[in-house]
Amino acid sequence: MAGPDTTKALRIAKVIELLNKKSPYGGVSLTELADSCEVTTRSILRYLDQIENDLHVSIVRPEKNTSKKEGLYRLDAGYLPSVSPENALIILLSMLQQQGSALAGRLNEIKDALIGTLFKYKYSPQSLPIEQMQERIYVVEEHLADPAGVGEIFANLVQAIKDCYRVKLWYYVAHSGENSKRVVEPYGLICKHHNWYLVAHCLKRNDIRVFRVDQVSNVIPYTSEHFEYPKDFSLKDHMAHSWGVINDGDVCKVKLKFSPQVARRVKNLVYHPSQVIQDELPDGSVVMSFEICGIDEMKTWLVQWGDMVEVLEPEWLREDMCEIAKRILEVYNN
Incomplete structure (x- = not known):
């Protein structure tokens, strides 16, 4: 007691x-x-x-x-919870990862405020060498061409998700090459490789759709048109089987064999929650399986591995990858 x-x-x-x-x-x-x-x-x-x-x-x-x-x-505004110089540096360096992303504009403001407060109330420049560390850290990531513009759209979508109101957006559709106007009810956001995607109920299609935020050119908030967030919808459950950001509903088992050259790397990473190491072969190859949907997104990932991965199952995916390989070969033969 x-x-x-x-x-x-x-x-x-x-x-x-x-x-x-x-x-x-x-x-x-x-x-x-x-x-x-x-x-x-x-x-x-x-x-x-x-x-x-x-x-x-x-x-x-x-x-x-x-x-x-x-x-x-x-x-008091000057009070800060206990943060060691080492942890303060980790916080600030984590912000550097978002340079050029939709979060960049807001994070720069937060970073400046955090640095100012830390120096004013807690640390000296010697104990927290921000500029020196920024010179010694280089982040290799794709950057948005217009992070500030995308950041404003992102902020509008976050607010709509928080307050449950509809928005009208102009979205670039790749296969048609045109901007499509949609009124949607925003359910949530997905982040993949620093790219943000909006998951929303599209009134035009009467279905849940995914919109890549940097392909949205404009957003108009309909702040007076509130919607009731569906009680039976869970973003985590909705995305549970998706390989990437698309849930097409068709879950199937995919079995892959990775070559010895990359076996250690793939064993050290979890690419999907359903990932299972099925076998480790005498030559050092690794066989992995996944239970996923949205396999079109997986195809582009498989291409990146070149000849270091082989699709074992399903047969139709093996055939699809053969066709993709033939088309790539034709590009270089021509």
Whole structure:
């Protein structure tokens, strides 16, 4: 059974947790803190004093003319949770991965704010050498030609998903080479290789469709046209069998043999949740199986492996890959 000191420490930790959570939204009332910790408001006031005096965490209290019980308490803007210089660098370097993506514009703002706050309140430039590390990290990724423009469209879609309202979008359809106008009900977003895809119910097709965000040229929010998010829809379940971003509903077992040259690499990576190593052959080859749908997307992935992978099953996929190989050969023969 926890002693009085342990119980008190847990309550103080609970107060700090609530302050952390509520401060970005204005703060938390004394009554709410007391109810959450199951103590009196007088006890909460003592805890707040201890947090400030013993833990040296600054708390902004209600104005003098505001009721202490109903006024809001929040952490001072200069307070930061404990983050070591090493972890702070990891956070900042993870942001570098998104350079040129739909998130780039907002992340640059966040990065600048984070760096400014860390230097102002926590670290010296010597302990957190941001510019030096940026010079020594090089990220090899495809970049959007217009990350700022795509970022604005992305932000509009995120807001529509959060607030459940329809949007009208102009989408480039590759097979026709034309922009198609669609009104959709946004259900969620998928990220693959730093590319973002919108999963939405398309009113024109009366079906769930996937739209690559960087192929959307414009978005008009219909903020007054709210929709009810379907209770039986789960994005995770919807995408569970998809090899990439398309769920065509036809799940089948695919068996592949990877050559000894790449066997170690493929064993070290999980390409799909259904991945199973079926066999490791005497020559060092590896046989893997997958239970997937959206196999058209897998075909482009298989082409990247060239002669280092062989489709064993199904037979129709072997034949399709042979046809693709013939067409590639024709390009170079001509």
